[in-house]
Amino acid sequence: MDNPTWQSRFFRAAPSSVSAPVAPSEPAIEPVATLETKPEPTLSVRCDGRQHCSQMTSCAEAKAFLRSCPGMKMDGDGDGIPCEDQWCSM
Numbered sequence: 804m805d806n807p808t809w810q811s812r813f814f815r816a817a818p819s820s821v822s823a824p825v826a827p828s829e830p831a832i833e834p835v836a837t838l839e840t841k842p843e844p845t846l847s848v849r850c851d852g853r854q855h856c857s858q859m860t861s862c863a864e865a866k867a868f869l870r871s872c873p874g875m876k877m878d879g880d881g882d883g884i885p886c887e888d889q890w891c892s893m
Contacts, residue, residue, distance in 0.1 A: 848872065856886035865890050 846863060850872035859865040859877070865885040869875045877885035884891050 856889045859886060859890060862886065862891040 846867040848867045848871040854876045869885040
């Protein structure tokens with residue numbers, strides 16, 4: 804059973820040709836550069852008995868010793884930053 808009213812609505816609603824793509828109305832957003840934090844160079848540490856800030860020569864050295872050697876006495880407040888008064892102050 805044909806329904807001419809339905810068919811005429813269907814075929815009228817279908818596009819008769821393919822249209823060209825529409826250009827975006829706003830320019831594309833370019834990504835913003837982010838600042839990269841470079842990790843500190845890893846020092847080769849030999850646990851030689853030094854345990855105190857007065858025995859270190861830099862913040863990087865103190866951090867390497869704290870990371871690598873047991874029994875360090877360089878992080879009095881336990882925040883993971885050694886020698887804050889002498890080498891690693893901000």
